[in-house]
Amino acid sequence: MKRLCLFLLAAAAVAQSPAHQPPGTAATAVAQSPANQPRGTAATAVAQSPAHQPRGTAATAVAQSPAHQPPGTAATAVAQSPANQPRGTAATAVAQSPAHQPPGTAAAAVAQSPANQPRGTAATAVAQSPAHQPPGTIVVDASEFYDAIPEGDNMGGGGPGNSNPGWLFNNSVLTLGAEEDAVARIAVPEAGAYRLFVRAQGAAGSGFRVNVGGALAEGVFGTGPMAWSPSSTFELRKGTVEIRLTNIHPRATLNVIVLSRNPDFTEEDLRPLELPEEVHLLKDYKIPPASIIKFGDVDGDGRPDFLVLTPNYSAYMYNNDGKELWHWDAPEQDSRLRGEFEAPGSLWDFDQDGYAEVIHWRIIDGKEWLVMADGRTGAIKHKVPWPTPPMPHVYNNFRTAIAKFHPGYADNLVVFTDSGGLISVTAYDRDLNQIWQHAEKRKKDFFGHYVYPVDIDGDGIDEVLVSHLCLDSKGNQIWNNYAIFDDNHDHMDAMEFFDLDGDGKPELITGQSDVGALAYRAQTGEMLWQNLADHTQQITAGYILKDMKTPQVVAGGRVYAPRGGGGLAAWLYWFDNHGNLLFKWPRNPLNGNPNFVRGDWYGDGTRQFFWHRFKLGGDGKGTLFFKETVYHMFDFLGNGAEQVITWDRNVMRVYGYKDVKPKVVKRDSEYLRNSVANHTHY
């Protein structure tokens, strides 16, 4: 989806045609737009055909949970993500992790934030290193060169010469695609004689040299297969030293540099030093190639289980131990069409018996069904026809989310379908009885990629947002923005709800493709500000930068086909709460299609932010924290903190703060809904 937006640029200007729609085709009652709506709202059914546009690539997305989550809430499942993402992480199932070994050092001691810190004050973080730093040894992984990454270099994946099936320290590389020097500045905790070691690979004709603190080291690195090369010894003073990769002949690849007072330091000595000391690998699941992963407790043991939906819409249900409980295989028919987009599904305990049900798409006897299945067995509890015109059709955006349309426990379901010409939002009760439907003839993606049930006016009942349209709990329109953004390419890719102006009410912050980053008054749809941020795909907001009293908005700006490598790249645009650009990070986009996740990593009540494989610091820069890109974040362990879930192809891992002090935190159903189940992958 997101990528499609790209070619859209071109097309951008296509008109739209709200024109005529035969009202009243509605499937069931309600919905439909109130009278005087600007152009093309209303009505229901009808199909149209946007002629599926050739989207460029697969889709990836990321999301985050609507609405800021009340700290201290609840527990179970959700999440999801897009399909096959071409992100460029090199080696996938590489090594494993950190067998921690606290050599008692500290160089990288993570500062923790004192309990009640005014938000914003972001954990006083002391400088962090993306690796353990045992006494007498400085580990400089490739990510330390990302901050000032030259245009043309990348972090691996997606280009010739980058594939490496073997172990990579931190699963992290710098591929030198440009001749410009790559530079990192590192801390030397104590003066002394340090021997340089370089782990790099390359091919005939490639290579680079290393300059430490202004002195050139012996040897040329990155000239052949991956090699661990001891080099010169340097007398270093305590303080900061510059490491410069120079005399570059592309495309050599740096994996890691070590400066050690131990002249016999070996490659094997590196193995236990991966990732920052505070990062603990907690779970490591092998999963089928996934389109999306959803979380929820289906077996009632209090621990989140997970549903893997494949690009074909097949469903595999696993318990918390990673044991398959059941699966349902989708037929081959139209699997290519389905595979271009994220698969729809949710886990939620609709009947409150303590066992989450599985909502997903099935095809039975040639017909498409919306199914609510017993999460333990896959047996169908309820099923109704999938709310879209009969096949054949396409599967542009099929999504599900849990909504709350009445006081008490949230047990409504909303289903969003963009099946080629007709886009609809359909609401159901806990038994899959349809409550209302809102449908419009619209071009692909006009309403974005996700449906967001969020209580924007604070009355305890959800409103429903799909891109430029906000509906109330009965399906009636509250506002729309069609007059401003009538082109389907201007859809909202990602939505975040956050109180930017401190009045206690959430604003709607969106990543809106080529329109950039925008903020709206969520209650009325009034636009507050807009600023460009490349092709804005993901967005978040919070008190992240140190010493800033007002919140920031951070947008992931996508760049297409970066520098020779092809594929996608992204960087961060930091804005103040009025939309003024503060700065960008890093110096050039990094390849990948990364998400934001955020949550209480330390279990101290402060919200930490992560993007791609990095934790964002109070200076707006990222420190590599994980071997894969982040996907979701919630209290997976039930220990009072929130853990980061990463996902890369067929590997899903859960990482947490190593020194968390476990505590019982009551996670209510709204936590489960907002922070676990309704997570989106944008």
Ligand SMILES: [Ca+2]
């Ligand atoms: Ca469970």
Ligand SMILES: [Ca+2]
């Ligand atoms: Ca149940």
Ligand SMILES: [Ca+2]
């Ligand atoms: Ca409301």
Ligand SMILES: [Ca+2]
């Ligand atoms: Ca506000």
